Amino acid sequence: MQKSLILSAAVAAVFAGGAHAEELTGTLKKINDTGIITVGHRESSIPFSYLDDKQKPVGYAMDLCHQVVAAVKKKLNKPSLVVKLVPVTSQTRIPLMVNGTIDMECGSTTNSKERQKQVGFSYSYYVTAVRMAAKASAGIKTLDDLNGKPVVTTTGTTSDRYIKQNEQGKAIDVKNVYGKDHAESFLMVDTGRAAAFVMDDILLASLIANSRNPKDFAIVGPALSVEPYGIMLRKDDPQFKKVADDTLAAIFKSGQINTIYNKWFMTPIPPKNININLPMSDKLKEAIKTPTDVGI
Amino acid sequence: MGQYQWNWGIILEEVYGTGEYYYQWLITGLGWTVATALSAWVIALILGSLIGTVRTMPNKWLAGLATAYVELFRNIPLIVQLFLWFFVLPEVLPEQMGTWMKQDMPMPEFITAVIGLGLFTSARVAEQVRTGIMALPRGQRYAGQALGFTLGQTYRYVLLPMAFRIVIPPLTSEFMNVFKNSAVALAIGVTELTFQMRQITGEYAPGNPIEVMTMVSVIYLIMAFSVNRLMAFIERRTQVPGYISGGSK
Numbered sequence: 001m002q003k004s005l006i007l008s009a010a011v012a013a014v015f016a017g018g019a020h021a022e023e024l025t026g027t028l029k030k031i032n033d034t035g036i037i038t039v040g041h042r043e044s045s046i047p048f049s050y051l052d053d054k055q056k057p058v059g060y061a062m063d064l065c066h067q068v069v070a071a072v073k074k075k076l077n078k079p080s081l082v083v084k085l086v087p088v089t090s091q092t093r094i095p096l097m098v099n100g101t102i103d104m105e106c107g108s109t110t111n112s113k114e115r116q117k118q119v120g121f122s123y124s125y126y127v128t129a130v131r132m133a134a135k136a137s138a139g140i141k142t143l144d145d146l147n148g149k150p151v152v153t154t155t156g157t158t159s160d161r162y163i164k165q166n167e168q169g170k171a172i173d174v175k176n177v178y179g180k181d182h183a184e185s186f187l188m189v190d191t192g193r194a195a196a197f198v199m200d201d202i203l204l205a206s207l208i209a210n211s212r213n214p215k216d217f218a219i220v221g222p223a224l225s226v227e228p229y230g231i232m233l234r235k236d237d238p239q240f241k242k243v244a245d246d247t248l249a250a251i252f253k254s255g256q257i258n259t260i261y262n263k264w265f266m267t268p269i270p271p272k273n274i275n276i277n278l279p280m281s282d283k284l285k286e287a288i289k290t291p292t293d294v295g296i
Numbered sequence: 297m298g299q300y301q302w303n304w305g306i307i308l309e310e311v312y313g314t315g316e317y318y319y320q321w322l323i324t325g326l327g328w329t330v331a332t333a334l335s336a337w338v339i340a341l342i343l344g345s346l347i348g349t350v351r352t353m354p355n356k357w358l359a360g361l362a363t364a365y366v367e368l369f370r371n372i373p374l375i376v377q378l379f380l381w382f383f384v385l386p387e388v389l390p391e392q393m394g395t396w397m398k399q400d401m402p403m404p405e406f407i408t409a410v411i412g413l414g415l416f417t418s419a420r421v422a423e424q425v426r427t428g429i430m431a432l433p434r435g436q437r438y439a440g441q442a443l444g445f446t447l448g449q450t451y452r453y454v455l456l457p458m459a460f461r462i463v464i465p466p467l468t469s470e471f472m473n474v475f476k477n478s479a480v481a482l483a484i485g486v487t488e489l490t491f492q493m494r495q496i497t498g499e500y501a502p503g504n505p506i507e508v509m510t511m512v513s514v515i516y517l518i519m520a521f522s523v524n525r526l527m528a529f530i531e532r533r534t535q536v537p538g539y540i541s542g543g544s545k
Contacts, residue, residue: 084336095505095506106448112499114312114502118503150399155491155498156494156497161500177444180483184483191398192398193404199391261322
């Protein structure tokens, strides 16, 4: 007992004059030992995490993550901590997190109960609603208008599930078709192969903003599902999660979040200098007022 | 460090909120993969044999046309060809036909994939059939003609029966390739095996991607290996004693 007391005292002494009251565990310990923090980012999740014209990862989530990294530097008292950026995809992000390649993932990852079996999540920094994009001239207002029509979703997403659930008990029959990625799904609506594209509203808004004639398209219908995005972390790693959560909470409380939000959602952004022009939703305002890490 | 939570039973679980099971999705995907690959193979074998044969015919114009066909279809990446058939063709056709292709054609993804994959593979089969014919000693062609056979009869009774036997090994590879290449069909929305894998590992069961990917890989392996064994069986059954195509015993 006494031995371990002496030992921990010695350990505490080694660390910069007792800057940490607690012993480091999990990811923070790993970062402290190696002197490297590895951040996973996406390559085309506009405007959350994507490569700009200089192939540098930028975005709303990246801005927030840089502040978390700064907080880690401060907590470990290591201003020269090396930040390694690793690109991930929706298929690789969980295995790379679990096997220790990345320490945090900053992208557009839904905090779901299913994912929580493998990984952890910070407070939600964005809330998206699943809705439909259709040709403005097509006169589609609700799901009922889609009866008998082809509706496209992107492979690997769950949007078709929401259509199936909303079909139940109603006399509507929708034909599900699939695009390989969001750009292709949008092309299907553009060329008339599909009547509507069901997807997260933010992704629809940025696809429309980037199209040739943004006025030709409209985001319509009710929210089929509401999904929170969070920074993906390692599971059962309370010390590191606290750093991330405290950083986000501080950004939310100080109102700095509004500046960061406006920078990415309300003003022109690289690489094409297009303005997504999507005001903050009520759900997001709620999540900022009362930070939460509850998944769906 | 974190520990990956292995769960090989994932495919036996119900897909939340749908009343379906993951293994049913994989079986549906397997069905579309087999249907796409076999239909495309029928097109590839028929067209490929025809084009390959024409390339060896004495008529320069016909042979040149066949060569152009082969070069066109084997020099463009398969995924680009599928995009051209699916997205570009309906836009350049007269509007009525284009609209029909997009909205009224039955199973548009499947039919486009079968035709695209079939034509792509037919160019490769054509080259192999041509190789088989060219590998035969010139004397065989002369022998056929000396017997009074017409050009058609010479091909039908003398050249092609031996040429096909010679090219069974490369055709085996091509037959296996058509199964593996069918995965590209997910690019235009055919709900085949790789599509189902991406669907499950994307948002539906994102917690256990490694298990699902492994299982799908094993299914492809079994499919390709079955084709391999089938072709080996055909090769043994059709071999001519004492001739070069004795091949695998």
